[in-house]
Amino acid sequence: MSLPPGTPATGPGDASAVAAPPADGERPSRPVPEATVSRLAVYLRVLGELREQGVETVSSEELAGASGVNSAKLRKDLSYLGSYGVRGVGYDVSSLQERLQAELGLDHRQSVALVGVGNLGHALAGYAGFAGRGFPVSALFDVDPALVGTEIDGIVVRHVGEIPEVCAAHDVTIGMIATPGPAAQGVCDLLVRGGVQSILNFAPVLLQVPDDVEVRKVDLSVELQVLAFHVARRHTAAGVALPGETNGSVVS
């Protein structure tokens, strides 16, 4: 990692040859930072709302405000996709929306497989937010014989053993793991064998995957513990205990 001084990190074609095709004037297509990607999804939702309200143009100030970020950040985020705004005016809602959808790969069909249809998984299967936003769940799996064969929202639950073939057959691009912790790694391996390269993991374990597989983790108890930290911090910061605090030990 010893880069000599002066090595331009922003140098042309430094990452894996991006080779931006000769498209028209629009496509500087710089690397697009990770942090930016997750915000693009937020902007996209807000744009959808604006469009429903009949709004045709937004300024960076407005869009940023509605998305909960600062306007300079928004402009920089959008600048990674090229120049899609009009100086002195703002951004065209519809075309920006399309541009973002394209960038996020929503113009390709994404088909999702969900493994683990217990408590949490069952809820995820029926979560309207998915189908509504272009992520139809196309396959469900579980090990429990009592669940295998049943239908949830019109989709039959299959046995986890079928994961590899079914995922391959349906070109599943995204796998969601909502199993108990101990089962997660095994399930993950099956998904990988089925060709799935993106995994959203709800199980509280660290998944081991090949380099070309992307994993994102949603850990509810971590979220709660971070909030608990802030609660505790406030107490100490505020000096004293809050009403009714008797303290006591909590078990793991």
Next chain:
Amino acid sequence: MSLPPGTPATGPGDASAVAAPPADGERPSRPVPEATVSRLAVYLRVLGELREQGVETVSSEELAGASGVNSAKLRKDLSYLGSYGVRGVGYDVSSLQERLQAELGLDHRQSVALVGVGNLGHALAGYAGFAGRGFPVSALFDVDPALVGTEIDGIVVRHVGEIPEVCAAHDVTIGMIATPGPAAQGVCDLLVRGGVQSILNFAPVLLQVPDDVEVRKVDLSVELQVLAFHVARRHTAAGVALPGETNGSVVS
């Protein structure tokens, strides 16, 4: 495992010269970066597993590996809490575990309220991961008359109108919002009125709250879109289409 006498506040005017209180050798207590906090929760879980296995000591290398981070980062993270390791040996599992629990506020009782017992909320209410990790859900709310009055895991669902009083009465420290988007802000206001200062929001909207309230957001469709981005990126990076893809729009 009681806290040492006079658990000192983290320094009144902390940002500026903290003037480390006279505590004993243990308690440099520097600011603790946000990024570090969420990792502490992960270390804590791993420590729990190690302890169950009877392990009494871990090196930074081992604990880091099991937590999915690099060892230097782990040591730096722990150093914010003071010196809890032994050079040439490692960390004592039990005492580090206790130290982390204290830091994360798990030695205070955290009581959680969940609003929205629909699809997702119902699953969250029964999620074993919560109660098991020191976050018992102590109150449930919904607007749906069909749900109000029913019981879930022994807890009665109340009407959202009761949020302020019930939260205040039960000293709820953390509120979880699992309602449809349009209802979220209203519910949030009620929680705030009930004195709740930490909120975990599952609704796809930006919540407006007073400065002293901490909000964390879990947005499933954003997670999926980020994964979709990586899927798309891989295609373009890999040069061409993946099996079964005919370019342009894909159908099943």
Next chain:
DNA sequence: CGATGTGAACAGGTTCACAGCA
């Protein structure tokens, strides 16, 4: 010796402030 704890270099992301264009 061996692993911790940490100053210092580094990288990534954010904010500022302003040039440039419709």
Next chain:
DNA sequence: TGCTGTGAACCTGTTCACATCG
């Protein structure tokens, strides 16, 4: 004129490398 697009300063967090100590 007003708002976008962006270089440059800034800041937070990560990694390195080594002095330090049980």
